[in-house]
Amino acid sequence: MMKKIFVLLFLAFVASATAAQIKDVKFVCDAKKCEMGFLFASEEDLPTFFQKYDAAAKKLTVGFSNTDFALGEGNYDIDGASEWVKSMRVFKDNYRGMQFLKIEMNVGPSLSGDKNEISLEGSNFLLKLKGNKGKAWTLSKIFAQKKKEADKRALEEKKAAEKAALEEKKRLAEEKKAAEKQAIEDKKAAAKAAAEEKKRLAEAKKAAEKQALEDKKAAAKAAAEEKKRLAEEKKTAEKAALEEKKRLAEEKKAAEKAAAEEAKRLADEQKNLDKAVKEGGNISALLPGVKEFTVLMGSGMEQFRLVADDAIDIKYVSGPDKASVVTIGVAGPQKSPVFNIGAGSLVKSATWGANGLKLQLPVGLRPVILVQDGALVLQTSENVIKKDGFIFWSARPDGIFVRDWMKAADASQNFDAFINKYDKESKKIVSGAQVFHLKPVVRELIVVDDEIDMYAGPNENSQIINRLSFGDRLVNMDLVGLYYKVQSGARVGFVNRRSVSYKDELSAVQQERLKQVDKERGELAEGSVNIASQLDGMYEDRVTYSSFGRRDPFVDVKGLVEEGINIDQVELVGIIWESDVPMAILVEAKNPSISYTLKEGDKILNGKVLKITETDVLFLIQEFGVSRRYSMGLPDKYGGKK
DSSP states (O other), rough: OOOOEEESOOOOOOOOSEEEEEEEEEEEOOOOOEEEEEEEEEESSOOEEEEEEEETEEEEEEETTTETTTOOEEEEEEEESSSSSSEEEEEEEEEEEEEEEEEEEETTTTTTOOOOOOEEEEEEEEESSSSSSSEEHHHHHHHHHHHHHHHHHHHHHHHHHHHHHHHHHHHHHHHHHHHHHHHHHHHHHHHHHHHHHHHHHHHHHHHHHHHHHHHHHHHHHHHHHHHHHHHHHHHHHHHHHHHHEEEEHHHHHHHHHHHHHHHHHHHHHHHHHHHHTTTOOOSSSSTEEEEEEEEEETTTTEEEEEEEEEEOOOOEEEEETTEEEEEEEEOOOOOOOOEEEEEESSEEEEEETTTTTEEOOOOOOOOOOEEEEEEEEEEEEESSSSSSSSSEEEEEEEEEEEEEHHHSOOOOOOOOHHHHOOTTOOOOOOOOOOOOOOOOOOOEEOOSSEEEESSHHHHHHHHHHEEEEETOOEEEEEEEEEEEEEEEEEEEEEEEGGGGEEEGGGGGHHHHHHHHHHHHTTOOOOOOOOOOTGGGGGGGOOSSSTTSSSSSTSSOOOOTTTBBBOOOGGGEEEEEEEEOOOEEEEEEETTTTEEEEEEETTTTTEEEEEEESSEEEEEEEEEEEEEEEEOOOOETTTSOOO
């Protein structure tokens, strides 16, 4: 918005309806000061005035309401080297329903503001300027002088144009005479050239016939050579195809050998870890790839420190996103359970995802993030402990250590004590690679549209594998673009994210409708816990032993049979997904050195392999005339094996 300072000269409230007129503009300087005068034709009906300076453009604009300019609107050059006024543009402009005559001046360094003093001497309106050096001028005289010079130039240009026209007329006459003479010469030359061209064409025809005969002979020779070359290339291609087939067979054999060795290595690691758990040995209290979690709170500050096995690249630290999740580019598994940290208010949970380690922060929290080598530090103002002193805890491979400097010195807490103190409702889950698992956090999604489709892939063109209706509960597994990857019962698929919501995001109307639907279905009693989830059922306290994700240890194992692999005796340790044909790698539960590779359609005892995905293998079992499906997942899914 333009900032204008209006100065009322004589009329305080109402401007005169009669237009004033500026006859001339003068600029004078004496030993004391310089001033610019705007000479009005009359002392009556003087207008409203304003001045405005644009420092960036070095322009001073003065404006007079309802005023005409005797010399007319337009551009006026004064003195391009002047430190005061170099040139001016006179034009009219409307502002808030009133017409203003604006004089926009390009100025030098001596004019640097719009706080210039003004005064009135008769009909002369004066703009008093700071400074006393400047060349005086009168705009009308400059205008008259430049008009005189322009008239003189116009007269000289007119005489020059008349002289040029006369010379052009003479030149055209001479050119006409020369053109007529040239036409006669051209006619003679054309006749001579036509005779020569006729002779040349006859010679060219003879040469073309000779060249055509030679080209025919060369083409026949080239065709014979090309036929010979194609035969040689075919022979070379057949030889290369045979070598490529041999190379692919060797690569396939090497890949199968590497897969078997990897399966054996994973089985040995699991066996050693199970042995350590059974014998009471130390198991890391951290996620794989992380050396230490440390939290420090107190004196108005809270700090979370993570030390990783590998260096952390600042380019791969992102967030917090809309879900308040920070993602850190640290190498680790593609997926893992979600772990509740429990202590402190800065970091709530940690998990591995496809892009790295994910830390869940409170909603709206934006901590300072620092990365140096293999350490990442998050820091923010502390709002939990309102006392001087510090509370410190650290998770390391050999346990949890807590220190409260506001109290007497405490002995280092072990892992069980730490869990009981900071998350009493969680359940300790001992698995092959994850001991720092306090409680799986699965946010439950609820269908909010009347009916939706569940797709096999994250797009509408994928196969529809299920129909869902309002109120159905889904386990949120991942977010892929516009689609959530969810689990409904035994099925895993994708639904549009606009068709589902978390319970705490439902509107009041949707919540009431959900209560009514649940009541009609008889699925959820008042105060009961919903399916958030099906995972909680995996960790209920009804069983006092841990199978570490394997089959029920109290079911008898009879060994492999000749009719096929017994899936009750094997474990899934890997899936080869990048090849054209997906393959699953299984090992014997009691002897991991024996492994098997299965493809879709391969037979097993009383059934076959129905489907192989990136994370699961689905079997079709037929026993006693009844068909059933059985799914076996990779070890890192939900922190255990199916």
